[in-house]
Amino acid sequence: MKTAARFFLLKIWAAGSALAVLSGAGAVVGFVIWRGAPAVRLSLLFGSTPPWDAVLGRVPVFDGLWPAVVGTVAVVLLAVGFAVPMGLAAGIYLAEFARGRTKKMLSVAFDILAGIPSIVIGLFGFSLSLALHRFVSVRIGPCLVLSGFCLGILVLPYLIRAVQSALEGVPLSLRLTALSLGAHRIQNLWHVLLPSSLNAIATGVILAIGRCAEDTAVILLTGAVALAGMPRSLLENFEALPFYIYYVSSQYTSSEELERGFGAALLLLTLSLGLYLVALSIRRRVGRRAFYGR
Amino acid sequence: MSVKIRLEKVSFRYGTRFVFQDIDADFHDHELAVIVGPSGQGKSTLLMCVNRLWEEIPEARMEGKVWITLDGRLRCVSDPSFPSPTLRRRVAMVFQMPNPLPMTIFNNVAFPHRIMGVRDRSTLEETVYTALMKAYLWDEVKDRLYEDARHLSGGQQQRLCIARALSLDPEVVLLDEPTSSLDEKAARVIENLLLDLKRQLTVLVVSHSTDQVRRLADCVFRLQDGRLFLDSSLSDYLSF
Numbered sequence: 001m002k003t004a005a006r007f008f009l010l011k012i013w014a015a016g017s018a019l020a021v022l023s024g025a026g027a028v029v030g031f032v033i034w035r036g037a038p039a040v041r042l043s044l045l046f047g048s049t050p051p052w053d054a055v056l057g058r059v060p061v062f063d064g065l066w067p068a069v070v071g072t073v074a075v076v077l078l079a080v081g082f083a084v085p086m087g088l089a090a091g092i093y094l095a096e097f098a099r100g101r102t103k104k105m106l107s108v109a110f111d112i113l114a115g116i117p118s119i120v121i122g123l124f125g126f127s128l129s130l131a132l133h134r135f136v137s138v139r140i141g142p143c144l145v146l147s148g149f150c151l152g153i154l155v156l157p158y159l160i161r162a163v164q165s166a167l168e169g170v171p172l173s174l175r176l177t178a179l180s181l182g183a184h185r186i187q188n189l190w191h192v193l194l195p196s197s198l199n200a201i202a203t204g205v206i207l208a209i210g211r212c213a214e215d216t217a218v219i220l221l222t223g224a225v226a227l228a229g230m231p232r233s234l235l236e237n238f239e240a241l242p243f244y245i246y247y248v249s250s251q252y253t254s255s256e257e258l259e260r261g262f263g264a265a266l267l268l269l270t271l272s273l274g275l276y277l278v279a280l281s282i283r284r285r286v287g288r289r290a291f292y293g294r
Numbered sequence: 295m296s297v298k299i300r301l302e303k304v305s306f307r308y309g310t311r312f313v314f315q316d317i318d319a320d321f322h323d324h325e326l327a328v329i330v331g332p333s334g335q336g337k338s339t340l341l342m343c344v345n346r347l348w349e350e351i352p353e354a355r356m357e358g359k360v361w362i363t364l365d366g367r368l369r370c371v372s373d374p375s376f377p378s379p380t381l382r383r384r385v386a387m388v389f390q391m392p393n394p395l396p397m398t399i400f401n402n403v404a405f406p407h408r409i410m411g412v413r414d415r416s417t418l419e420e421t422v423y424t425a426l427m428k429a430y431l432w433d434e435v436k437d438r439l440y441e442d443a444r445h446l447s448g449g450q451q452q453r454l455c456i457a458r459a460l461s462l463d464p465e466v467v468l469l470d471e472p473t474s475s476l477d478e479k480a481a482r483v484i485e486n487l488l489l490d491l492k493r494q495l496t497v498l499v500v501s502h503s504t505d506q507v508r509r510l511a512d513c514v515f516r517l518q519d520g521r522l523f524l525d526s527s528l529s530d531y532l533s534f
Contacts (some may be wrong), residue, residue: 001316172351174396177389178395178405181383181386181458182381182382182409185350195396
Protein backbone atom coordinates (compact mmCIF):
# COMPACT_ATOMS: atom_id res chain seq x y z
CA MET A 1 0.00 0.00 0.00
CA LYS A 2 2.76 2.35 0.97
CA THR A 3 4.49 1.88 -2.37
CA ALA A 4 1.24 2.33 -4.22
CA ALA A 5 0.52 5.56 -2.35
CA ARG A 6 4.02 6.85 -3.07
CA PHE A 7 3.67 5.99 -6.70
CA PHE A 8 0.34 7.79 -6.80
CA LEU A 9 1.88 10.90 -5.23
CA LEU A 10 4.75 10.81 -7.73
CA LYS A 11 2.28 10.57 -10.57
CA ILE A 12 0.25 13.50 -9.26
CA TRP A 13 3.41 15.56 -8.83
CA ALA A 14 4.66 14.73 -12.35
CA ALA A 15 1.31 15.38 -13.99
CA GLY A 16 0.83 18.57 -11.96
CA SER A 17 4.24 19.91 -13.01
CA ALA A 18 3.53 19.16 -16.66
CA LEU A 19 0.18 20.91 -16.33
CA ALA A 20 1.77 23.91 -14.59
CA VAL A 21 4.29 24.36 -17.41
CA LEU A 22 1.59 24.01 -20.02
CA SER A 23 -0.81 26.42 -18.33
CA GLY A 24 2.03 28.92 -17.67
CA ALA A 25 2.98 28.95 -21.32
CA GLY A 26 -0.69 29.04 -22.29
CA ALA A 27 -1.31 32.00 -19.97
CA VAL A 28 1.58 33.99 -21.45
CA VAL A 29 0.51 33.31 -25.01
CA GLY A 30 -3.12 34.00 -24.14
CA PHE A 31 -2.20 37.28 -22.46
CA VAL A 32 -0.14 38.40 -25.45
CA ILE A 33 -2.99 37.53 -27.81
CA TRP A 34 -5.53 39.30 -25.58
CA ARG A 35 -3.50 42.50 -25.35
CA GLY A 36 -1.90 42.35 -28.78
CA ALA A 37 -4.77 41.27 -31.00
CA PRO A 38 -6.52 44.66 -31.08
CA ALA A 39 -3.32 46.24 -32.40
CA VAL A 40 -2.88 43.75 -35.21
CA ARG A 41 -3.94 45.57 -38.34
CA LEU A 42 -2.17 46.07 -41.61
CA SER A 43 -1.18 49.49 -40.36
CA LEU A 44 0.78 47.88 -37.50
CA LEU A 45 3.05 46.35 -40.11
CA PHE A 46 3.06 48.97 -42.82
CA GLY A 47 1.89 52.22 -41.21
CA SER A 48 0.52 54.50 -43.88
CA THR A 49 2.58 52.93 -46.68
CA PRO A 50 0.68 50.79 -49.22
CA PRO A 51 1.46 47.15 -48.27
CA TRP A 52 2.69 45.98 -51.69
CA ASP A 53 4.96 48.95 -52.10
CA ALA A 54 6.40 48.22 -48.66
CA VAL A 55 6.86 44.50 -49.31
CA LEU A 56 8.56 45.17 -52.63
CA GLY A 57 10.70 47.81 -50.98
CA ARG A 58 9.57 50.59 -53.30
CA VAL A 59 8.44 52.93 -50.54
CA PRO A 60 10.10 53.09 -47.11
CA VAL A 61 7.97 52.29 -44.05
CA PHE A 62 8.37 54.82 -41.26
CA ASP A 63 5.58 54.04 -38.81
CA GLY A 64 5.14 50.27 -39.14
CA LEU A 65 6.87 47.14 -37.93
CA TRP A 66 7.58 45.64 -41.35
CA PRO A 67 11.30 46.60 -41.28
CA ALA A 68 11.59 44.99 -37.83
CA VAL A 69 10.00 41.79 -39.12
CA VAL A 70 12.38 41.67 -42.07
CA GLY A 71 15.31 42.53 -39.80
CA THR A 72 14.40 39.73 -37.40
CA VAL A 73 14.08 37.16 -40.17
CA ALA A 74 17.38 38.31 -41.67
CA VAL A 75 19.30 38.17 -38.41
CA VAL A 76 17.83 34.75 -37.55
CA LEU A 77 18.73 33.34 -40.98
CA LEU A 78 22.24 34.76 -40.74
CA ALA A 79 22.71 33.32 -37.25
CA VAL A 80 21.35 29.90 -38.17
CA GLY A 81 23.28 29.92 -41.44
CA PHE A 82 26.44 30.50 -39.49
CA ALA A 83 25.73 28.25 -36.51
CA VAL A 84 24.20 25.18 -38.17
CA PRO A 85 27.12 24.14 -40.42
CA MET A 86 29.60 24.81 -37.65
CA GLY A 87 27.49 23.15 -34.96
CA LEU A 88 26.93 20.13 -37.18
CA ALA A 89 30.63 19.76 -37.88
CA ALA A 90 31.68 20.25 -34.27
CA GLY A 91 28.97 17.88 -33.02
CA ILE A 92 30.08 15.24 -35.51
CA TYR A 93 33.67 15.71 -34.39
CA LEU A 94 32.74 15.33 -30.71
CA ALA A 95 30.54 12.27 -31.24
CA GLU A 96 32.52 10.41 -33.87
CA PHE A 97 36.16 11.40 -33.80
CA ALA A 98 37.21 13.04 -30.52
CA ARG A 99 38.35 10.58 -27.89
CA GLY A 100 39.66 10.66 -24.35
CA ARG A 101 41.00 13.92 -22.96
CA THR A 102 40.35 15.99 -26.08
CA LYS A 103 36.68 15.05 -25.91
CA LYS A 104 36.43 15.85 -22.21
CA MET A 105 38.13 19.21 -22.58
CA LEU A 106 36.00 20.22 -25.56
CA SER A 107 32.82 19.14 -23.78
CA VAL A 108 33.70 21.31 -20.78
CA ALA A 109 34.53 24.22 -23.10
CA PHE A 110 31.17 24.00 -24.87
CA ASP A 111 29.31 23.72 -21.58
CA ILE A 112 31.04 26.89 -20.38
CA LEU A 113 30.14 28.60 -23.65
CA ALA A 114 26.52 27.54 -23.14
CA GLY A 115 26.57 29.14 -19.70
CA ILE A 116 27.77 32.57 -20.85
CA PRO A 117 24.99 35.15 -20.43
CA SER A 118 23.83 36.63 -23.71
CA ILE A 119 24.69 40.16 -22.59
CA VAL A 120 28.34 39.08 -22.30
CA ILE A 121 28.23 37.71 -25.83
CA GLY A 122 26.71 41.04 -26.85
CA LEU A 123 29.63 42.84 -25.19
CA PHE A 124 32.03 40.56 -27.03
CA GLY A 125 30.33 41.47 -30.30
CA PHE A 126 30.51 45.15 -29.44
CA SER A 127 34.24 44.91 -28.66
CA LEU A 128 34.73 42.99 -31.86
CA SER A 129 33.02 45.75 -33.82
CA LEU A 130 35.28 48.34 -32.18
CA ALA A 131 38.35 46.32 -33.07
CA LEU A 132 37.17 45.82 -36.66
CA HIS A 133 36.34 49.51 -36.91
CA ARG A 134 39.82 50.45 -35.80
CA PHE A 135 41.96 47.87 -37.54
CA VAL A 136 40.02 46.83 -40.64
CA SER A 137 37.73 49.54 -41.91
CA VAL A 138 36.08 52.61 -40.47
CA ARG A 139 32.88 51.53 -42.26
CA ILE A 140 32.44 48.61 -39.90
CA GLY A 141 30.43 49.12 -36.74
CA PRO A 142 27.56 47.37 -35.01
CA CYS A 143 25.62 45.86 -37.89
CA LEU A 144 23.39 43.07 -39.16
CA VAL A 145 26.11 40.55 -39.97
CA LEU A 146 27.79 41.11 -36.60
CA SER A 147 24.50 40.48 -34.80
CA GLY A 148 23.96 37.31 -36.81
CA PHE A 149 27.46 36.13 -35.99
CA CYS A 150 27.04 36.78 -32.25
CA LEU A 151 23.62 35.15 -32.11
CA GLY A 152 25.24 32.20 -33.88
CA ILE A 153 27.82 31.99 -31.12
CA LEU A 154 25.00 32.15 -28.58
CA VAL A 155 23.23 29.06 -29.95
CA LEU A 156 26.31 27.18 -31.15
CA PRO A 157 26.86 25.16 -27.94
CA TYR A 158 23.24 23.99 -27.88
CA LEU A 159 23.48 22.90 -31.50
CA ILE A 160 26.75 21.09 -30.92
CA ARG A 161 25.28 19.24 -27.94
CA ALA A 162 22.10 18.40 -29.87
CA VAL A 163 24.09 16.93 -32.77
CA GLN A 164 26.46 15.10 -30.46
CA SER A 165 23.78 13.49 -28.33
CA ALA A 166 21.70 12.63 -31.40
CA LEU A 167 24.64 10.81 -32.98
CA GLU A 168 25.67 9.13 -29.75
CA GLY A 169 22.08 7.99 -29.30
CA VAL A 170 22.16 5.86 -32.46
CA PRO A 171 22.07 2.27 -31.17
CA LEU A 172 25.25 0.26 -31.63
CA SER A 173 23.49 -2.33 -33.81
CA LEU A 174 22.46 0.31 -36.34
CA ARG A 175 25.85 1.99 -36.08
CA LEU A 176 27.63 -1.23 -37.01
CA THR A 177 25.25 -2.27 -39.81
CA ALA A 178 26.65 -0.26 -42.70
CA LEU A 179 30.21 -0.76 -41.47
CA SER A 180 29.71 -4.52 -41.49
CA LEU A 181 28.62 -4.19 -45.13
CA GLY A 182 31.86 -2.54 -46.13
CA ALA A 183 30.95 1.12 -45.70
CA HIS A 184 33.68 3.57 -44.78
CA ARG A 185 33.16 5.60 -41.63
CA ILE A 186 32.27 8.71 -43.64
CA GLN A 187 29.72 6.73 -45.67
CA ASN A 188 28.26 5.35 -42.47
CA LEU A 189 27.99 8.87 -41.09
CA TRP A 190 26.39 10.24 -44.24
CA HIS A 191 24.02 7.41 -45.11
CA VAL A 192 23.05 6.02 -41.72
CA LEU A 193 24.05 8.02 -38.67
CA LEU A 194 23.00 11.48 -39.84
CA PRO A 195 19.68 10.42 -41.42
CA SER A 196 18.69 8.44 -38.37
CA SER A 197 19.53 11.28 -35.99
CA LEU A 198 17.93 13.89 -38.22
CA ASN A 199 14.88 14.32 -36.00
CA ALA A 200 16.89 15.10 -32.91
CA ILE A 201 19.21 17.42 -34.86
CA ALA A 202 16.25 19.24 -36.41
CA THR A 203 14.73 19.72 -32.96
CA GLY A 204 18.00 21.34 -31.89
CA VAL A 205 17.90 23.64 -34.92
CA ILE A 206 14.29 24.60 -34.21
CA LEU A 207 15.14 25.48 -30.62
CA ALA A 208 18.11 27.48 -31.87
CA ILE A 209 15.85 29.42 -34.24
CA GLY A 210 13.54 30.30 -31.36
CA ARG A 211 16.46 31.40 -29.21
CA CYS A 212 17.84 33.60 -32.02
CA ALA A 213 14.46 35.17 -32.68
CA GLU A 214 13.84 36.15 -29.08
CA ASP A 215 17.25 37.23 -27.84
CA THR A 216 17.51 40.94 -27.21
CA ALA A 217 20.71 41.43 -25.25
CA VAL A 218 23.00 40.36 -28.08
CA ILE A 219 21.42 42.45 -30.84
CA LEU A 220 21.04 45.42 -28.48
CA LEU A 221 24.82 45.76 -28.38
CA THR A 222 25.70 44.62 -31.86
CA GLY A 223 23.50 46.46 -34.29
CA ALA A 224 19.78 46.69 -33.55
CA VAL A 225 18.38 50.22 -33.38
CA ALA A 226 14.89 51.67 -33.01
CA LEU A 227 14.72 53.32 -36.41
CA ALA A 228 16.72 52.06 -39.34
CA GLY A 229 14.17 51.20 -41.99
CA MET A 230 14.56 48.10 -44.10
CA PRO A 231 17.98 46.42 -43.80
CA ARG A 232 19.86 47.59 -46.89
CA SER A 233 23.14 45.81 -46.42
CA LEU A 234 24.86 43.39 -44.07
CA LEU A 235 27.05 46.18 -42.77
CA GLU A 236 24.26 48.48 -41.60
CA ASN A 237 22.06 48.79 -38.53
CA PHE A 238 18.72 47.07 -38.57
CA GLU A 239 15.42 46.90 -36.73
CA ALA A 240 14.27 43.79 -34.91
CA LEU A 241 11.06 42.82 -33.13
CA PRO A 242 12.52 41.80 -29.75
CA PHE A 243 14.45 45.06 -29.60
CA TYR A 244 11.32 47.02 -30.44
CA ILE A 245 9.37 45.20 -27.73
CA TYR A 246 12.10 45.93 -25.19
CA TYR A 247 12.29 49.55 -26.29
CA VAL A 248 8.52 50.12 -26.12
CA SER A 249 8.07 48.33 -22.81
CA SER A 250 10.73 50.47 -21.15
CA GLN A 251 9.91 53.85 -22.68
CA TYR A 252 6.32 53.92 -23.90
CA THR A 253 4.59 57.27 -23.67
CA SER A 254 0.99 56.38 -24.51
CA SER A 255 -1.35 53.43 -24.18
CA GLU A 256 -1.45 53.15 -28.00
CA GLU A 257 2.30 52.69 -28.06
CA LEU A 258 2.07 49.99 -25.41
CA GLU A 259 -0.64 48.29 -27.43
CA ARG A 260 1.68 48.35 -30.44
CA GLY A 261 4.32 46.70 -28.24
CA PHE A 262 1.93 43.84 -27.49
CA GLY A 263 1.11 43.70 -31.18
CA ALA A 264 4.82 43.35 -31.88
CA ALA A 265 5.04 40.53 -29.32
CA LEU A 266 2.21 38.75 -31.08
CA LEU A 267 3.97 39.25 -34.41
CA LEU A 268 7.16 37.78 -32.96
CA LEU A 269 5.27 34.75 -31.68
CA THR A 270 3.68 34.26 -35.09
CA LEU A 271 7.02 34.69 -36.81
CA SER A 272 8.61 32.07 -34.53
CA LEU A 273 5.72 29.73 -35.25
CA GLY A 274 6.20 30.32 -38.98
CA LEU A 275 9.94 29.61 -38.81
CA TYR A 276 9.17 26.55 -36.72
CA LEU A 277 6.73 25.24 -39.33
CA VAL A 278 9.24 25.84 -42.12
CA ALA A 279 11.90 23.92 -40.18
CA LEU A 280 9.39 21.15 -39.51
CA SER A 281 8.48 20.72 -43.16
CA ILE A 282 12.15 20.76 -44.18
CA ARG A 283 12.79 18.09 -41.58
CA ARG A 284 10.00 15.95 -42.94
CA ARG A 285 11.10 16.30 -46.55
CA VAL A 286 14.78 15.77 -45.92
CA GLY A 287 13.97 12.84 -43.65
CA ARG A 288 11.95 11.08 -46.33
CA ARG A 289 14.55 11.70 -48.97
CA ALA A 290 17.35 10.51 -46.77
CA PHE A 291 15.77 7.08 -46.37
CA TYR A 292 13.54 6.53 -49.34
CA GLY A 293 15.20 8.67 -52.00
CA ARG A 294 16.50 7.35 -55.30
CA MET B 295 39.96 -29.42 -46.74
CA SER B 296 42.04 -26.29 -46.97
CA VAL B 297 42.24 -23.71 -44.23
CA LYS B 298 39.97 -20.71 -44.84
CA ILE B 299 40.39 -18.79 -41.59
CA ARG B 300 43.28 -19.06 -39.18
CA LEU B 301 43.37 -17.39 -35.78
CA GLU B 302 46.86 -17.03 -34.38
CA LYS B 303 47.33 -16.07 -30.74
CA VAL B 304 44.31 -13.82 -30.80
CA SER B 305 43.66 -11.94 -27.56
CA PHE B 306 40.98 -9.39 -26.91
CA ARG B 307 40.20 -6.85 -24.25
CA TYR B 308 37.78 -4.05 -23.57
CA GLY B 309 39.78 -1.42 -21.72
CA THR B 310 41.66 -3.45 -19.13
CA ARG B 311 39.26 -6.41 -19.06
CA PHE B 312 40.49 -9.40 -21.03
CA VAL B 313 37.79 -11.31 -22.86
CA PHE B 314 39.91 -14.12 -24.24
CA GLN B 315 43.61 -14.79 -24.65
CA ASP B 316 45.91 -16.55 -27.09
CA ILE B 317 43.27 -18.25 -29.16
CA ASP B 318 44.51 -20.47 -32.00
CA ALA B 319 42.03 -22.07 -34.36
CA ASP B 320 41.57 -23.12 -37.98
CA PHE B 321 38.28 -23.02 -39.87
CA HIS B 322 38.05 -24.81 -43.19
CA ASP B 323 36.50 -24.21 -46.58
CA HIS B 324 32.88 -25.32 -47.02
CA GLU B 325 32.61 -26.02 -43.34
CA LEU B 326 29.91 -24.88 -40.97
CA ALA B 327 31.56 -24.29 -37.62
CA VAL B 328 29.46 -23.56 -34.59
CA ILE B 329 30.83 -21.67 -31.61
CA VAL B 330 29.15 -22.46 -28.32
CA GLY B 331 29.78 -21.51 -24.72
CA PRO B 332 28.27 -19.63 -21.79
CA SER B 333 26.99 -16.08 -22.27
CA GLY B 334 29.38 -13.19 -21.88
CA GLN B 335 32.45 -15.18 -22.84
CA GLY B 336 33.10 -13.21 -26.03
CA LYS B 337 31.60 -15.38 -28.77
CA SER B 338 30.26 -12.36 -30.64
CA THR B 339 33.54 -10.58 -30.07
CA LEU B 340 35.39 -13.51 -31.62
CA LEU B 341 33.30 -13.12 -34.78
CA MET B 342 34.08 -9.41 -34.83
CA CYS B 343 37.79 -10.25 -34.78
CA VAL B 344 37.41 -12.00 -38.11
CA ASN B 345 35.93 -9.00 -39.95
CA ARG B 346 37.62 -6.39 -37.75
CA LEU B 347 34.32 -4.86 -36.75
CA TRP B 348 35.74 -4.56 -33.23
CA GLU B 349 37.73 -1.57 -34.46
CA GLU B 350 34.54 0.47 -34.40
CA ILE B 351 33.94 -0.14 -30.71
CA PRO B 352 35.61 2.33 -28.35
CA GLU B 353 38.14 0.91 -25.89
CA ALA B 354 38.34 -2.44 -27.68
CA ARG B 355 41.79 -3.89 -28.43
CA MET B 356 42.79 -7.01 -30.31
CA GLU B 357 46.21 -8.62 -30.41
CA GLY B 358 47.38 -11.54 -32.51
CA LYS B 359 46.77 -12.30 -36.14
CA VAL B 360 43.85 -13.36 -38.29
CA TRP B 361 44.59 -15.01 -41.64
CA ILE B 362 42.02 -15.64 -44.35
CA THR B 363 42.51 -17.38 -47.68
CA LEU B 364 41.55 -14.84 -50.32
CA ASP B 365 42.21 -15.34 -54.02
CA GLY B 366 43.99 -18.59 -53.27
CA ARG B 367 46.49 -17.42 -50.70
CA LEU B 368 46.47 -16.92 -46.96
CA ARG B 369 46.49 -13.21 -46.14
CA CYS B 370 46.89 -11.45 -42.83
CA VAL B 371 43.65 -9.49 -42.69
CA SER B 372 44.16 -8.27 -39.14
CA ASP B 373 47.01 -6.09 -40.39
CA PRO B 374 45.89 -2.45 -40.51
CA SER B 375 47.27 -2.19 -44.05
CA PHE B 376 44.51 -4.52 -45.24
CA PRO B 377 41.53 -2.22 -45.91
CA SER B 378 38.69 -3.09 -43.56
CA PRO B 379 35.86 -2.22 -46.03
CA THR B 380 37.32 -4.74 -48.52
CA LEU B 381 37.57 -7.33 -45.78
CA ARG B 382 33.98 -6.77 -44.64
CA ARG B 383 32.65 -7.18 -48.15
CA ARG B 384 34.27 -10.59 -48.36
CA VAL B 385 33.50 -11.61 -44.79
CA ALA B 386 29.84 -10.81 -44.30
CA MET B 387 28.15 -10.66 -40.93
CA VAL B 388 24.62 -11.24 -39.69
CA PHE B 389 23.70 -10.07 -36.21
CA GLN B 390 21.62 -11.53 -33.43
CA MET B 391 18.83 -9.00 -33.80
CA PRO B 392 17.70 -8.38 -37.37
CA ASN B 393 19.08 -4.95 -38.28
CA PRO B 394 17.45 -3.70 -41.47
CA LEU B 395 18.44 -0.12 -42.26
CA PRO B 396 15.53 2.32 -41.95
CA MET B 397 14.78 2.25 -45.68
CA THR B 398 12.89 0.14 -48.20
CA ILE B 399 13.47 -3.57 -48.75
CA PHE B 400 15.01 -2.85 -52.15
CA ASN B 401 17.29 -0.14 -50.80
CA ASN B 402 18.45 -2.36 -47.97
CA VAL B 403 19.86 -4.92 -50.35
CA ALA B 404 21.07 -2.30 -52.82
CA PHE B 405 22.75 -0.26 -50.09
CA PRO B 406 26.18 -1.97 -49.98
CA HIS B 407 26.34 -1.80 -53.78
CA ARG B 408 25.37 1.84 -53.94
CA ILE B 409 28.08 2.81 -51.51
CA MET B 410 30.50 0.96 -53.79
CA GLY B 411 29.37 3.26 -56.57
CA VAL B 412 26.95 1.01 -58.49
CA ARG B 413 24.37 3.35 -60.02
CA ASP B 414 22.93 1.33 -62.90
CA ARG B 415 19.33 0.52 -62.10
CA SER B 416 19.13 -2.80 -63.92
CA THR B 417 22.35 -4.05 -62.29
CA LEU B 418 20.92 -3.17 -58.88
CA GLU B 419 17.61 -4.86 -59.68
CA GLU B 420 19.44 -8.01 -60.76
CA THR B 421 21.54 -7.97 -57.58
CA VAL B 422 18.50 -7.52 -55.35
CA TYR B 423 16.61 -10.29 -57.13
CA THR B 424 19.50 -12.77 -56.87
CA ALA B 425 20.15 -12.00 -53.22
CA LEU B 426 16.50 -12.28 -52.19
CA MET B 427 16.23 -15.57 -54.07
CA LYS B 428 19.29 -16.92 -52.26
CA ALA B 429 17.73 -16.06 -48.91
CA TYR B 430 14.37 -17.67 -49.82
CA LEU B 431 12.70 -14.28 -49.49
CA TRP B 432 11.89 -13.22 -53.06
CA ASP B 433 8.45 -14.81 -53.28
CA GLU B 434 7.35 -13.21 -50.03
CA VAL B 435 8.45 -9.67 -50.82
CA LYS B 436 8.48 -9.35 -54.61
CA ASP B 437 5.30 -7.25 -54.54
CA ARG B 438 6.42 -4.95 -51.75
CA LEU B 439 10.04 -4.16 -52.54
CA TYR B 440 9.44 -0.47 -51.92
CA GLU B 441 7.92 -0.82 -48.47
CA ASP B 442 9.81 0.00 -45.29
CA ALA B 443 11.91 -3.06 -44.43
CA ARG B 444 11.06 -2.66 -40.77
CA HIS B 445 7.46 -3.68 -41.51
CA LEU B 446 8.54 -7.25 -42.30
CA SER B 447 8.18 -9.99 -39.69
CA GLY B 448 11.20 -10.84 -37.54
CA GLY B 449 12.09 -13.92 -39.57
CA GLN B 450 11.71 -12.05 -42.84
CA GLN B 451 13.85 -9.21 -41.53
CA GLN B 452 16.57 -11.65 -40.59
CA ARG B 453 16.45 -13.27 -44.03
CA LEU B 454 16.60 -9.80 -45.55
CA CYS B 455 19.76 -9.16 -43.55
CA ILE B 456 21.17 -12.46 -44.77
CA ALA B 457 20.21 -11.55 -48.33
CA ARG B 458 21.94 -8.21 -47.94
CA ALA B 459 25.05 -9.92 -46.62
CA LEU B 460 25.01 -12.52 -49.40
CA SER B 461 24.46 -9.94 -52.12
CA LEU B 462 28.14 -9.02 -51.86
CA ASP B 463 29.17 -12.60 -52.79
CA PRO B 464 31.21 -13.07 -49.64
CA GLU B 465 33.51 -16.02 -49.05
CA VAL B 466 32.85 -16.23 -45.35
CA VAL B 467 29.62 -15.56 -43.48
CA LEU B 468 29.62 -14.88 -39.75
CA LEU B 469 26.31 -15.29 -37.96
CA ASP B 470 25.81 -14.27 -34.35
CA GLU B 471 22.93 -16.31 -32.93
CA PRO B 472 20.91 -15.58 -36.06
CA THR B 473 17.79 -17.39 -34.90
CA SER B 474 17.66 -16.54 -31.22
CA SER B 475 15.05 -13.80 -31.71
CA LEU B 476 12.84 -15.92 -33.99
CA ASP B 477 10.19 -18.55 -33.52
CA GLU B 478 10.81 -22.21 -34.28
CA LYS B 479 9.44 -22.13 -37.82
CA ALA B 480 11.34 -19.03 -38.91
CA ALA B 481 14.47 -20.47 -37.30
CA ARG B 482 14.18 -23.70 -39.31
CA VAL B 483 13.97 -21.77 -42.57
CA ILE B 484 17.19 -19.99 -41.72
CA GLU B 485 18.89 -23.21 -40.63
CA ASN B 486 18.09 -24.80 -43.99
CA LEU B 487 19.45 -21.73 -45.67
CA LEU B 488 22.70 -22.07 -43.72
CA LEU B 489 23.07 -25.72 -44.70
CA ASP B 490 22.72 -24.62 -48.31
CA LEU B 491 25.24 -21.86 -47.89
CA LYS B 492 28.05 -23.98 -46.57
CA ARG B 493 28.30 -25.75 -49.90
CA GLN B 494 29.60 -22.55 -51.40
CA LEU B 495 31.33 -20.79 -48.54
CA THR B 496 32.63 -20.97 -45.03
CA VAL B 497 30.09 -20.34 -42.29
CA LEU B 498 30.75 -19.49 -38.64
CA VAL B 499 27.71 -19.52 -36.39
CA VAL B 500 27.42 -18.63 -32.74
CA SER B 501 24.62 -20.62 -31.19
CA HIS B 502 23.11 -21.39 -27.83
CA SER B 503 20.76 -24.11 -28.91
CA THR B 504 21.96 -27.68 -28.59
CA ASP B 505 19.38 -28.81 -31.10
CA GLN B 506 20.62 -26.30 -33.61
CA VAL B 507 24.22 -27.39 -33.10
CA ARG B 508 23.18 -30.97 -33.73
CA ARG B 509 21.38 -30.07 -36.93
CA LEU B 510 23.98 -27.72 -38.37
CA ALA B 511 27.48 -28.27 -37.16
CA ASP B 512 30.38 -29.85 -38.99
CA CYS B 513 32.52 -28.97 -36.03
CA VAL B 514 31.90 -27.34 -32.69
CA PHE B 515 34.15 -24.93 -30.83
CA ARG B 516 33.58 -24.07 -27.22
CA LEU B 517 34.60 -20.66 -25.92
CA GLN B 518 34.93 -20.79 -22.17
CA ASP B 519 37.12 -19.11 -19.53
CA GLY B 520 38.92 -17.09 -22.18
CA ARG B 521 39.98 -20.15 -24.20
CA LEU B 522 38.66 -21.73 -27.38
CA PHE B 523 38.52 -25.53 -27.52
CA LEU B 524 37.67 -27.72 -30.45
CA ASP B 525 34.80 -29.60 -28.84
CA SER B 526 35.74 -33.23 -29.14
CA SER B 527 32.31 -34.18 -27.90
CA LEU B 528 30.54 -33.42 -31.18
CA SER B 529 29.31 -36.98 -30.91
CA ASP B 530 27.52 -35.93 -27.73
CA TYR B 531 25.49 -33.46 -29.70
CA LEU B 532 24.83 -36.04 -32.38
CA SER B 533 23.68 -38.68 -29.96
CA PHE B 534 20.95 -36.56 -28.41
